[in-house]
Amino acid sequence: xxxxxxxxxxxxxLATGAALAVGVVGAAKxxxxxxxxxxxxxxxxxxxVDLSTIALGTTRTVIYRGKVVFVRHRTPEDIAxxxxxxxxxxxxxxxxxxxxxxxxxxxxMGNCTHLGCVPKAAEGSDHGWACPCHGSHFDASGRxxxxxxxxxxxxPDYRFVSxxxxxxxxxxxxxxxx
Amino acid sequence: MESESKIxxxxxxxxxxxxxxxxxxxxxxxxLNRYPTPKNLNIWWNFGSLAGIMLxxxxxxxxxxxxxxxxxxxxxxxxxxxxxxDVNGGWLIRYLHMNGAxxxxxxxxIHIFRGLYYGSYKPPRELLxxxxxxxxxxxxxxxxxxxxxxxxxxxxxxxxxxxxFFSAIPVxxxxxxxxxxxxxxxxxxxxTRFFALHYLMPFLIxxxxxxxxxALHRFGSNNPKGIDITSPKDxxxxxxxxxxxxxxxxGVFLMFYSAFVFFAPDYLGHPDNYIPANxxxxxxxxxxxxxxxxxxxxxRAIDFDIPLLLFTIDSKLAGVLAMFASVLxxxxxxxxxxxxxxxxxxxxxxxxxxxxxxFNALVLGYxxxxxxxxxxxxxxxxxxxxxxxxxxxxxxxxxxxxxVATLPKxxxxxxx
Amino acid sequence: MRLLFLSLFLFTLMLPxxxxxxxxxxxxxxxxxxxxxxxxxxxxxxxxxxxxEVCATCHSLSLIAFRNLGDLGYNEDEIKAIAAxxxxxxxxxDMGEMFTRPGRPSDHFPDPFPNRKAAEAAxxxxxxxxxxxxxxxxxxxxxxxxALLMGYTExxxxxxxxxxxxxxRFMPGHRIAxxxxxxxxxxxxxDGSPKTLDQYTxxxxxxxxxxxxxxxxxxxxTGLRVMLYIGLMTLIFYLNYRLVKRRxxxx
Numbered sequence: 001x002x003x004x005x006x007x008x009x010x011x012x013x014l015a016t017g018a019a020l021a022v023g024v025v026g027a028a029k030x031x032x033x034x035x036x037x038x039x040x041x042x043x044x045x046x047x048x049v050d051l052s053t054i055a056l057g058t059t060r061t062v063i064y065r066g067k068v069v070f071v072r073h074r075t076p077e078d079i080a081x082x083x084x085x086x087x088x089x090x091x092x093x094x095x096x097x098x099x100x101x102x103x104x105x106x107x108x109m110g111n112c113t114h115l116g117c118v119p120k121a122a123e124g125s126d127h128g129w130a131c132p133c134h135g136s137h138f139d140a141s142g143r144x145x146x147x148x149x150x151x152x153x154x155x156p157d158y159r160f161v162s163x164x165x166x167x168x169x170x171x172x173x174x175x176x177x178x
Numbered sequence: 179m180e181s182e183s184k185i186x187x188x189x190x191x192x193x194x195x196x197x198x199x200x201x202x203x204x205x206x207x208x209x210l211n212r213y214p215t216p217k218n219l220n221i222w223w224n225f226g227s228l229a230g231i232m233l234x235x236x237x238x239x240x241x242x243x244x245x246x247x248x249x250x251x252x253x254x255x256x257x258x259x260x261x262x263x264d265v266n267g268g269w270l271i272r273y274l275h276m277n278g279a280x281x282x283x284x285x286x287x288i289h290i291f292r293g294l295y296y297g298s299y300k301p302p303r304e305l306l307x308x309x310x311x312x313x314x315x316x317x318x319x320x321x322x323x324x325x326x327x328x329x330x331x332x333x334x335x336x337x338x339x340x341x342x343f344f345s346a347i348p349v350x351x352x353x354x355x356x357x358x359x360x361x362x363x364x365x366x367x368x369x370t371r372f373f374a375l376h377y378l379m380p381f382l383i384x385x386x387x388x389x390x391x392x393a394l395h396r397f398g399s400n401n402p403k404g405i406d407i408t409s410p411k412d413x414x415x416x417x418x419x420x421x422x423x424x425x426x427x428x429g430v431f432l433m434f435y436s437a438f439v440f441f442a443p444d445y446l447g448h449p450d451n452y453i454p455a456n457x458x459x460x461x462x463x464x465x466x467x468x469x470x471x472x473x474x475x476x477x478r479a480i481d482f483d484i485p486l487l488l489f490t491i492d493s494k495l496a497g498v499l500a501m502f503a504s505v506l507x508x509x510x511x512x513x514x515x516x517x518x519x520x521x522x523x524x525x526x527x528x529x530x531x532x533x534x535x536x537f538n539a540l541v542l543g544y545x546x547x548x549x550x551x552x553x554x555x556x557x558x559x560x561x562x563x564x565x566x567x568x569x570x571x572x573x574x575x576x577x578x579x580x581x582v583a584t585l586p587k588x589x590x591x592x593x594x
Numbered sequence: 595m596r597l598l599f600l601s602l603f604l605f606t607l608m609l610p611x612x613x614x615x616x617x618x619x620x621x622x623x624x625x626x627x628x629x630x631x632x633x634x635x636x637x638x639x640x641x642x643x644x645x646x647e648v649c650a651t652c653h654s655l656s657l658i659a660f661r662n663l664g665d666l667g668y669n670e671d672e673i674k675a676i677a678a679x680x681x682x683x684x685x686x687x688d689m690g691e692m693f694t695r696p697g698r699p700s701d702h703f704p705d706p707f708p709n710r711k712a713a714e715a716a717x718x719x720x721x722x723x724x725x726x727x728x729x730x731x732x733x734x735x736x737x738x739x740x741a742l743l744m745g746y747t748e749x750x751x752x753x754x755x756x757x758x759x760x761x762x763r764f765m766p767g768h769r770i771a772x773x774x775x776x777x778x779x780x781x782x783x784x785d786g787s788p789k790t791l792d793q794y795t796x797x798x799x800x801x802x803x804x805x806x807x808x809x810x811x812x813x814x815x816t817g818l819r820v821m822l823y824i825g826l827m828t829l830i831f832y833l834n835y836r837l838v839k840r841r842x843x844x845x
Contacts, residue, residue: 012834016425019827026823030267031242038246040264043661043700053688217842259657259727262809269809270816419842422835429828433821440817441629444730452731452806453723462766 046169051105059121061110064168068110068118069156070129071166074140079103081127082140089143092152096141099155101172107158108142114149129153209395214413215420216401218589222292223399224427225285230387231428232282237380239275240324247327249373251366254329255454273443279321280446281435283469286314295532297520298400304512306393311508313386316379318505321467323376329369330451331461337364337372339464346495363457404521405585412589463549471546472539477501478550479562500562507569514569516577524583531572538564617764619734619741622796626803629814633804635667636785641801642666644781644794649725652717652772654705657726658805661699665808673699680704718758720771729799729806736799738764743795746774 047064049071054060059072074082082096100106112119112131119129119138127140137146142153159170188198197203246265248257261268290310293299299307322340326333341364344354360367398407407413438445444452446468450461466474480497483490491499507514515528522529538561545558586592625634642663645655660677668676677697682704685692697704706722707713714721729735741764749761755769762770776794783789787797804810 009834009837012830012837015830016422016834019830020425023823023827030270031238033266034242034268034271035245036266038260038264038266038268039661040260040659040700043659046698050688256657262807263657263662269813273813414842418838422831422838425831426828426835429824429831432824433828436817436820436824440813440820443813449731449733452727 046167049166049168050164051166052164061118062168064156069168070106070108070110070142070153072106072108074104074106074127078106078127078140082106085139085141085143085145089139089141089145089152091144091147091150094141094143094152096143099141099143099152101158101160105166106140106142107166107168108153108155110153112136112149113144113151113153114147119153209391211415211417213395213398213416214410215399215416216407216589217412217414217419218401218403219399219420219423220402221427222288222295222402224424224431225289225292227424228285228427228431229282229289232278232285233380233383233387236275236278236282237384239271239278240377240380242271243275244373244377247373249327249370251329251369251455254327254369258328270439273439277435277438277443277446279324280438280467280469281431282317283321285431286317287469290314291536294535295522296400296402297404297515297522299512300515300520301512302397303393303400306390306396307512308509309386309390309393311505313383313390314508315505316383316386318470320376320379320383321469323372323379325451325467326364326369326372327376328451329455331453331455331459332448332451332464334364334455334457335460335464336466337368341368343498343501346492346498348495400520401589402521403523403586403589404519405587405589407589409588465547468543468547471544472542473501473504473546475542475546475558476504476562476565478546479555479558481550481555500566504565507566511569511573514577515573517580518582519585524585525576525580527580528576531568531576534564535568538568616733617766619737619764622737622740622799624736624800624803626800626810629818631814632811633665633800635665636787637797637800638666638804639668640783640785640787640793641797641799641804643783644776644798645725645801647781648775649798650703650706652706652713652722653725654707654722655703655725655805656705657702657724658808659700659702660697662808665804670699677701718771720758722772725802725805727806729803731806735806736803739799739802740795742770743774743776743798744791 044065047062047069049060049062051071051073054071054073056073057075057078059070062069062071072078079096086095096103099108110118112133114131114134114136117131117133119131119136122128122130122137128145129138129142131137131149134148135146136144136149138149138153139145142155144150144152156168157171158166158168159172161167161170185198188194193203243261246257246261246268248254258272261272263269265271293307293310322336326337341355341358344358345351347354356362358368359365360371398413401407448465448467453461465471477497477500480500481493482496483492484496517525517528519525522532541557541561542565545554545561548554550558625631625637645653660673660680663673663676664670677699680697680701680703681694682697682701683692684695687693705713707716710721729739732738734741742762745762745764747761747763749755749768753761753768755761758771759769760771760773761768776791776798778791779789781789781794783793787793807813
């Protein structure tokens with residue numbers, strides 16, 4: 001008689017603990033979820049950039065989803081420097097061609113991939129960017145050439161809706177169009 | 179050096195190491211596990227721990243709401259609706275908080291009436307009781323300020339009416355109103371300071387709750403028979419019996435709470451608070467949240483000037499004073515009711531008076547919900563009078579004249 | 595003591611019955627009533643059509659974004675098309691000027707008037723309220739909206755109405771500044787539903803109920819699961835409690 005009673009008690013104690021634990025975790029879930037970006041934040045979709053107002057050789061800095069994006073109107077020298085960079089960008093190798101839709105327009109996220117500062121235009125010969133915080137260096141294609149950053153400046157989704165206008169946040173139309 | 183030698187040697191393990199230096203574990207074991215508790219506590223003793231749990235639910239849900247709320251008259255209303263519509267799980271958190279206030283008050287009112295019925299305020303528990311009344315007061319202030327935050331019509335006009343209480347005070351009244359509002363009307367400065375205070379005061383309550391528990395554990399819980407417990411056989415460790423009993427109560431209570439949150443979330447609220455605040459238009463009926471209705475009835479009951487010898491208290495000030503007095507009188511309860519027997523079980527006269535008082539409180543609540551017209555005014559005045567007669571006349575009289583019953587010596591001793 | 599609990603409980607239940615002299619509303623059976631009720635997407639789409647073609651002339655729906663219309667059963671392309679049919683004010687552009695552009699799913703429904711004063715000026719001094727929370731902001735919710743929209747009758751003899759006021763059985767005070775907005779046949783339904791005032795008012799009331807609480811179905815479904823879980827949990831607690839009770843008090 002006593003033996004099953006003890007088992008029953010153990011089982012019920014265990015079940016009580018388990019029910020409480022599952023309940024607390026279940027209740028914690030919506031609270032944790034509420035910390036992630038809300039639906040309106042996720043829906044905030046796109047940023048339009050009028051390219052006709054960006055002079056050759058200059059960079060326009062725009063905000064997309066609260067983050068910085070560089071839109072650079074590259075000169076032939078910039079393009080040449082970027083193409084030459086295909087050989088030197090060895091930290092995360094990528095060709096310049098794969099990073100642009102049209103060679104004269106470079107669109108990259110403008111927060112350093114190290115810890116998020118905004119790099120400045122570099123004075124050096126590679127027509128790139130230097131991060132003032134920790135000294136990372138990016139070339140004319142936004143590829144990292146000197147650490148501590150370990151990845152290139154990412155290229156956001158963007159689409160040419162006309163020859164002089166891009167929309168950042170839209171997926172590019174069929175690749176063959178370029 | 180002498181006191182150091184009294185400390186027992188450290189137990190093994192990390193917990194033992196910490197506990198030797200910072201005895202939180204033995205403290206918790208002593209106060210939550212082994213805490214000797216009368217063995218006859220009934221269901222009404224569940225509501226103390228429930229109130230503690232409600233306080234935690236309110237603080238946690240409140241912190242998460244505050245992360246998305248904007249305390250600005252232009253944005254507050256929409257920021258609340260953004261929580262409801264766009265923040266993940268936001269509707270749940272907000273409904274938990276909104277209905278949680280009502281649940282908190284239900285639990286605390288039952289807890290208070292339990293104390294009244296079983297004489298839990300009597301010596302040596304006067305300070306325990308006073309701390310409870312202080313918690314109740316701050317709770318009311320917190321609830322009121324919280325209701326202002328969504329910046330709906332009831333928020334604005336409720337704040338307008340309540341902050342105007344201070345204008346009843348002679349000479350400095352108008353200045354006090356502006357001091358409270360930070361503006362000439364209830365406006366953005368009022369909203370931002372109410373938000374700051376609404377966030378602050380729950381932590382004051384936590385501090386008072388800790389003191390409330392310290393005072394409770396000094397002499398241990400009262401019990402349904404209200405007798406001092408002398409026999410060790412009459413006490414049992416808190417855990418596991420009362421832990422489990424509290425858990426069962428918590429489960430049932432959470433069902434009740436969830437029924438509101440998930441199936442009637444706006445039932446206890448007022449539709450007008452889904453209309454954005456508009457300083458140009460007062461809603462047809464201003465009604466406070468249900469838990470303030472009895473006090474609101476007392477406020478409105480005094481619609482006449484009270485002449486004193488040298489000066490007259492005008493009706494406005496008298497109403498405000500009566501309302502504050504109706505809460506503050508609770509502080510003095512241990513000295514108004516001096517009858518030596520605690521529990522109403524052994525006080526047949528007090529039992530009748532207690533039920534009349536409870537009924538009277540419900541009447542006040544009902545009157546508070548009705549427009550002040552016709553017979554409602556008379557009923558409200560009668561009930562207000564009864565409220566104060568209970569404290570200032572009936573209780574002192576009973577203290578003097580109600581016969582003192584012979585009390586059992588132990589909990590097991592049969593009573594007639 | 596049991597009495598105490600019961601009376602307090604009953605007390606809480608009777609409370610929302612406070613405001614006196616409320617007008618009795620005819621009760622309608624909604625698909626979304628009750629703990630298991632759900633929205634009928636076809637009805638919501640029809641209600642949206644009524645809002646769009648009639649109510650939207652004067653009433654804003656500012657808390658609803660086009661992306662929310664997915665709840666009504668529209669797919670992404672349809673939502674984009676609906677959004678693009680609205681002109682949204684945006685800016686300033688690089689020249690510092692405000693401009694309009696076609697709407698996007700992330701945009702909210704635009705207000706029909708530039709500001710509150712303009713809305714009042716265009717409506718005889720009466721502000722057409724935003725409809726996003728209408729069913730939550732009135733006693734009776736959807737029943738109230740439906741009753742109001744169907745409640746236009748001749749004023750009883752001797753009832754004074756000012757210029758621009760209309761008699762409505764269900765408006766508190768019976769004076770309303772909105773002329774009867776819907777008539778039989780006013781909106782052309784494509785799905786073969788009857789083009790009657792009764793149908794229009796039901797549909798638009800359902801739509802506004804959704805607009806006031808788009809998460810209502812999620813709320814009820816979550817609620818059923820939570821209640822079930824707490825019920826089971828309480829049962830386990832109770833069984834354990836009974837066992838311990840026998841041990842403590844059994845002697």
